[in-house]
Amino acid sequence: MEIKMDLISEDKINSMGSMEKLRFVLDGVKSGNIVVLEGGLTSEEQMKLIELTMTEVTEDFPGIEMSGYPTKRGFLNLRRKTRLTVVGPAKIMHTIKKERDLISAMISAI
Amino acid sequence: MKSGKRRKGILSQILRVLFFRKKTAKVGIYGPPNAGKTTLTNRIIHTFVDENEDIGEATEIPHETRRAVRRGGIIIDLKARSLLTPGQNPNPNSKSESKRGKAKLKLDVVDTPGLATKIDFHDFMAFGLEEEEAKRRAKEATEGVIEAIKWLDDIDGVVLVMDCTEDPYTQTNIIIIGNMEARGIPCIIAANKVDLSDAAPQRIINAFPQHPVIPISALKGENMEGLYEEMARRFK
Numbered sequence: 001m002e003i004k005m006d007l008i009s010e011d012k013i014n015s016m017g018s019m020e021k022l023r024f025v026l027d028g029v030k031s032g033n034i035v036v037l038e039g040g041l042t043s044e045e046q047m048k049l050i051e052l053t054m055t056e057v058t059e060d061f062p063g064i065e066m067s068g069y070p071t072k073r074g075f076l077n078l079r080r081k082t083r084l085t086v087v088g089p090a091k092i093m094h095t096i097k098k099e100r101d102l103i104s105a106m107i108s109a110i
Numbered sequence: 111m112k113s114g115k116r117r118k119g120i121l122s123q124i125l126r127v128l129f130f131r132k133k134t135a136k137v138g139i140y141g142p143p144n145a146g147k148t149t150l151t152n153r154i155i156h157t158f159v160d161e162n163e164d165i166g167e168a169t170e171i172p173h174e175t176r177r178a179v180r181r182g183g184i185i186i187d188l189k190a191r192s193l194l195t196p197g198q199n200p201n202p203n204s205k206s207e208s209k210r211g212k213a214k215l216k217l218d219v220v221d222t223p224g225l226a227t228k229i230d231f232h233d234f235m236a237f238g239l240e241e242e243e244a245k246r247r248a249k250e251a252t253e254g255v256i257e258a259i260k261w262l263d264d265i266d267g268v269v270l271v272m273d274c275t276e277d278p279y280t281q282t283n284i285i286i287i288g289n290m291e292a293r294g295i296p297c298i299i300a301a302n303k304v305d306l307s308d309a310a311p312q313r314i315i316n317a318f319p320q321h322p323v324i325p326i327s328a329l330k331g332e333n334m335e336g337l338y339e340e341m342a343r344r345f346k
């Protein structure tokens with residue numbers, strides 16, 4: 001089985017509205033893709049993504065696996081810079097190791 | 111004889127109500143499934159309200175709590191209950207001895223369903239549930255997660271409960287903390303289940319150095335006073 005991976009540029013993400021962004025990610029994941037977002041999602045967006053995911057969980061789509069780096073504090077802690085976020089279908093993606101600066105994910109076709 | 115004293119008590123109570131009335135803090139008990147949120151909430155209620163009242167059931171099957179439940183009117187008064195847990199380790203994080211046992215806090219607690227990014231009914235069948243029941247539980251659990259997230263809007267403080275035998279550096283924990291920081295809501299991490307032999311609260315302290323981490327056992331009642339002091343300090 002082949003698994004598709006979408007690597008989305010920060011420019012593309014920033015061109016989308018908040019809900020549009022989440023819809024885009026979840027649609028990708030629901031069709032079986034691993035979605036990697038340059039620049040990532042904020043914690044609030046990730047929480048919203050969990051909420052949206054939960055409304056769409058079925059027996060065949062148990063949900064998502066999500067990984068990413070926490071926001072980095074900018075100058076004087078004023079700016080919070082999001083970083084990379086990876087989202088995939090829970091059925092095929094498992095985060096096996098996650099550290100402050102390293103994420104390992106296992107992708108297994110079913 | 112006693113009446114003068116009592117009148118003074120009533121007077122000061124009235125004065126306090128009139129001039130020092132504070133908004134009751136609504137404290138959300140959050141965390142991943144099975145971390146011990148309901149066990150902790152039950153213990154808070156047993157200690158400060160009624161030892162026979164339970165807010166919900168605690169079981170080893172995840173997503174036991176699938177509705178957020180609020181219990182109002184809890185007064186954490188450490189002066190009145192200075193020996194809550196005799197013989198337990200004092201909280202290593204507590205600042206000074208003089209502060210101990212004086213904290214007082216009025217709050218509502220909200221026991222919330224465990225937050226998760228996936229809910230698979232097969233996981234419940236592994237606990238011996240019939241397929242139909244497992245599917246119903248999964249459906250309710252998804253609604254529970256949404257409810258827990260929606261409750262964040264009405265919360266003044268969070269006790270984030272983690273099972274300290276497990277890896278704390280999960281995306282859900284990071285997301286909860288990130289949301290609290292973005293909203294400016296104070297957050298205390300309860301490193302629960304320290305009574306277990308493979309407990310590693312230090313891992314939690316290392317993973318989230320910017321937040322207070324209080325090692326406790328909600329089940330055995332270890333270091334509860336340390337948690338209450340921190341709550342009184344942060345959620346005032």
Ligand SMILES: Nc1nc2c(ncn2[C@@H]2O[C@H](COP(=O)(O)OP(=O)(O)OP(=O)(O)O)[C@@H](O)[C@H]2O)c(=O)[nH]1
Nearest residue numbers: 144145146147148149168169173174175224328329
């Ligand atoms: N050893 C030990 N077990 C605990 C402790 N706290 C909770 N437990 C156990 O962990 C399991 C889950 O506890 P709950 O209180 O139901 O956990 P929860 O976070 O409310 O779980 P959900 O409602 O499913 O999200 C139960 O079997 C508890 O008895 C603790 O401090 N030590």
Ligand SMILES: [Mg+2]
Nearest residue numbers: 147148174175
């Ligand atoms: Mg519970």
